[in-house]
Amino acid sequence: xxxxxxxxxxxxxxxxxxxxxxxxxxxxxxxxxxxxxxxxxxxxxxxxxxxxxxxxxxxxxxxxxxxxxxxxxxxxxxxxxxxxxxxxxxxxxxxxxxxxxxxxxxxxxxxxxxxxxxxxxxxxxxxxxxxxxxxxxxxxxxxxxxxxxxxxxxxxxxxxxxxxxxxxxxxxxxxxxxxxxxxxxxxxxxxxxx
Amino acid sequence: xxxxxxxxxxxxxxxxxxxxxxxxxxxxxxxxxxxxxxxxxxxxxxxxxxxxxxxxxxxxxxxxxxxxxxxxxxxxxxxxxxxxxxxxxxxxxxxxxxxxxxxxxxxxxxxxxxxxxxxxxxxxxxxxxxxxxxxxxxxxxxxxxxxxxxxxxxx
Numbered sequence: 001x002x003x004x005x006x007x008x009x010x011x012x013x014x015x016x017x018x019x020x021x022x023x024x025x026x027x028x029x030x031x032x033x034x035x036x037x038x039x040x041x042x043x044x045x046x047x048x049x050x051x052x053x054x055x056x057x058x059x060x061x062x063x064x065x066x067x068x069x070x071x072x073x074x075x076x077x078x079x080x081x082x083x084x085x086x087x088x089x090x091x092x093x094x095x096x097x098x099x100x101x102x103x104x105x106x107x108x109x110x111x112x113x114x115x116x117x118x119x120x121x122x123x124x125x126x127x128x129x130x131x132x133x134x135x136x137x138x139x140x141x142x143x144x145x146x147x148x149x150x151x152x153x154x155x156x157x158x159x160x161x162x163x164x165x166x167x168x169x170x171x172x173x174x175x176x177x178x179x180x181x182x183x184x185x186x187x188x189x190x191x192x193x194x
Numbered sequence: 195x196x197x198x199x200x201x202x203x204x205x206x207x208x209x210x211x212x213x214x215x216x217x218x219x220x221x222x223x224x225x226x227x228x229x230x231x232x233x234x235x236x237x238x239x240x241x242x243x244x245x246x247x248x249x250x251x252x253x254x255x256x257x258x259x260x261x262x263x264x265x266x267x268x269x270x271x272x273x274x275x276x277x278x279x280x281x282x283x284x285x286x287x288x289x290x291x292x293x294x295x296x297x298x299x300x301x302x303x304x305x306x307x308x309x310x311x312x313x314x315x316x317x318x319x320x321x322x323x324x325x326x327x328x329x330x331x332x333x334x335x336x337x338x339x340x341x342x343x344x345x346x347x348x349x
Binding site: 005006007009017031032038040041042043045047048049051052053055057059061063065066067068072075076079080082083086102104105135137139142144146148 | 224227228230256260274307308310312314317319321340341342344
């Protein structure tokens with residue numbers, strides 16, 4: 001039996017909404033010609049019917065998911081990043097992208113004991129060095145980590161290592177509480193800056 | 195179109211008389227798209243063939259994938275619409291109303307990622323069952339090998 005297997009989903013999100021023709025997506029990505037292709041809503045799905053799925057939306061979102069042994073997670077993230085960038089280049093997309101990463105199936109996270117000390121909760125949001133959002137969702141036996149909004153894969157792997165490290169300290173993160181007052185202040189700050 | 199499908203459309207139309215035929219057809223197509231893997235496996239396989247269960251598992255995982263994409267698509271659409279409303283409110287100096295919309299956007303984003311994570315959780319369990327059934331001990335190495343091949347610049 002394979003131990004510690006899980007699923008990694010790597011999403012690349014363009015800063016601005018794009019408009020890509022479905023036919024162009026299929027024709028540009030000829031290196032995926034052995035994959036099955038299907039269309040769902042505004043998505044094209046390339047699937048090898050086994051362990052790799054690549055979904056590309058007409059608005060420029062690229063989502064790649066793989067089934068993997070999570071002991072090889074860092075190499076997997078690097079390879080997913082490389083593959084996503086290859087797709088961006090083949091689709092000739094010039095825009096800047098942000099990365100969202102979902103990692104599911106983690107039974108052990110270094111941060112777990114700290115979470116228990118902090119708060120009894122099934123879902124935690126962290127504000128990680130201000131611009132990157134991290135959520136940990138506890139679901140049955142699994143833990144799902146969502147790292148959202150990094151502009152490069154190095155930041156993602158750095159945060160992942162910190163989260164899974166046993167030497168994590170309180171100063172590495174802050175629990176984020178988004179509420180109406182904060183968002184109100186935020187809107188006004190943006191308006192004042194303009 | 196078969197009589198049976200026409201009958202289904204008539205039933206929906208009697209329940210929702212305010213919607214046009216094309217609205218109903220679109221709704222049916224969306225539903226069929228989500229359930230496509232199940233439909234295909236039902237057409238392809240006799241009910242109790244030895245491989246039908248593993249096909250069902252693959253079909254189920256496809257269905258989860260489609261639901262995730264559906265969450266993503268509707269989230270993008272909804273947030274775009276809300277951002278347009280927000281811009282309009284700001285242009286008209288209705289900042290308090292714009293703040294309410296800001297909170298709505300945050301809530302939608304958060305609930306979408308929770309829904310997505312729930313589906314991912316189910317998918318992980320199903321993937322584990324699939325791995326166990328197939329007993330492919332080297333599968334993960336194969337996944338990495340495939341990724342290495344795919345990112346190889348000479349390809």
